[in-house]
Amino acid sequence: MADASTASQLALAQAVCTRLCHDIGGPTGALAGALELLEGPEDDAADVARDAARIIDRRLRFWRVAAGGASGDIDIPTLGQLSEGLTLGRRTMVDLDGLAPDTLVPPDVAQPLLLAMLVGVEALPRGGTLRVAGSLEDGFSLWPDGPSAAWPGGLPALVAGDVPVPTPRSIALPLLAAAAAAARMQLDLPLAGAGSTPAPLLLIRRG
Helix, strand or coil: CCCHHHHHHHHHHHHHHHHHHHHHHHHHHHHHHHHHCCCCCCCHHHHHHHHHHHHHHHHHHHHHHHHHCCCCCEEHHHHHHHHHHHHCCCCEEEEEEEECCCCEECHHHHHHHHHHHHHHHHCCCCCEEEEEEEECCCEEEEEEECCCCCCCCCHHHHHCCCCCCCCCCCCHHHHHHHHHHHCCEEEECCCCCCCCCCCCEEEEECC
């Protein structure tokens, strides 16, 4: 279970994220709406602006739930929509076929699962597919599949309990550790076998 200090830090991070998503989300939505109302011939600049607004919107939605907090259970279609915040504008995709279609992920579990997905997508520097499988009862497994796929160097230490100091480039790891602890979930990273595919990251609920 997360200690009082970790829980307080997580609550602060969640509050900051929620506030930022709220403050940025309104203008982003207005911008996207205005771009859709543009009339006239097709314009490459307008298309680029529409795509950028869509990417910003999806990334805000992802962070609002992953680090701000969900208000209810998340089904697979919603999980897929949230994953667009990780894949749009990148050469990656998230494969959720390993999850049962009727899976409902409670809010406290959704946060570490989404943050683990973020770590998984970042483990695909040249693109590829992040595969997600498992269940709430048996635990979730995530593994990046693509050229040069590799978990970040700090992940094995994180799994062993050594939480890194947060930096802008590695913020996903300490956030994942705090969210997993708050949800009473254990992180595990088995030793990789033969081949180039990284070992799966396991997210298992304790008790």
